[in-house]
Amino acid sequence: MDPDSTARTWAAEILETQWRPARFRLELEEERWRSSPGVARQHYQARYRVWELAGLARVDRGPQPEPPAFPAETERLVELAERCAPPEDPALVAQALELARGALPPGLSLRTRGVCSESRRRGATRHWVVIEKSAPDGQIVIDYDPQGERRLGYLCGPFYRGSTRSAALSRASAVRRAQQVLGVPEGSRLSRARVVKGAMGRVWRLRWEVDTQHETGAITASLNARTGAVCVYFSTVAPRPQLCAEGVPTLERAAREIALAARAELGEGLEISEPIPTAVGFQTGAPRAAWVAVIRAPDRKLYRALHDGRGVRLKLSA
CATH class of the missing domain: 3.10.450 (Nuclear Transport Factor 2; Chain: A,)
Known part of the structure; x- marks a missing residue:
């Protein structure tokens, strides 16, 4: 299977733990083969830009148009986003983006997902332009081992949001959430659990040592300290190697x-x-x-x- 397809599927699954599928789309920005400590061979890494729904721009064409607006009809955003068609009118796109730029915070990248058009009286047409945004933290990075078919890890920038707004989760809550989401093997030893505040936000940083009859390695994770969303995950856990004893002397x-x-x-x-x-x-x-x-x-x-x-x-x- 194409590694990009597999990585993209996993990236979508990660975002869907917190967001509805219609809220986002993924755009591949970079892919490469790289080495990581604890992983026996090179693996595939893909970096995706996350485009989120920003709102609807309403633009009328024809007799007696209403003033253009953004955002408009917010309750219809998901419905129209799911059935919009690619825009064909550059002037319409430019006007909609200009409306969005005037209403949204600076620093966002904007683009149109599509347009839904509705006929009105006397030959008028109302266009609903679906606007997407990508924030500076709007990236998700996936590490995948195609040869071993192993999901090694990820970094999800949007999941850091809101981590400093209120009190942090307790240690027990953070550990429990991580174990549920990541499927930490039974018998693993928690070797690190502390709150860290960095450039991306405030997180619970956790690490488990895995040394069971069938598996060995380590799992590291960073959880949003307030929401419990897993922002970073990486695993070197692999089947315990079977030693070759051929030719070894007594x-x-x-x-x-x-x-x-x-x-x-x-x-x-x-x-x-x-x-x-x-x-x-x-x-x-x-x-x-x-x-x-x-x-x-x-x-x-x-x-x-x-x-x-x-x-x-x-x-x-x-």
Whole structure:
């Protein structure tokens, strides 16, 4: 499936947790492949501009027109927005946008979604022009892993709105809301929960450590401190890797080969611990079992010996 289509669907689902579907439309601004800490491979990121319904401009054409107005017939906004047609009259569009600019706060980007026209008496026509706005915070960013079909995270700018207007949610309420919305796995450990005020607004910043039989990773989230809307979410939770043990020696063989390799490189008089099981290769996405031992040289320096069946590697410990 096209990653833009999948990301766009998720972006719409996120906004629909707080808004009606007719209230907004999404416009792709940027897409790229990027790397993130804790994610084994590059993933797809899409940035969308969020266009929101701003209101209706009423413009009459023909005999005895009423004065143009914005906003007008606010109770019909959603109805007309759902059935409007693309505008064909540039002069009508320009007039409607001029009306909207005079009525709306500065700093908004404006455009028309469409026009609904109604016939009136004596050949007159009333045009309802649907105006859309995009605020400076009107962006939603989606991170998606197409290969693993994983929804990694998002940032939703509009959900920061109103975060400082009144008292913040309690810690328990913020945690409960996040768990319900994000589906935090049972048994996850809450490692961080604090209120932070930044340039975007005031949020509850939360983090869970996930370490279950089947999954491992972390979930981070920022919630609007007043409304509880999830503004930011990112997850590195993934199925727990199944270790490849092919070719890995037994404990006795690993101990013997580590000792031989250490003496060949470092000389005699070494103190070598008994090897213990570990795993390597997580960064490549192909983890495998291994043995690790600690070596103390006569000069008191410590070395780490790793044996994964492909040979013994020694590394000086910091």
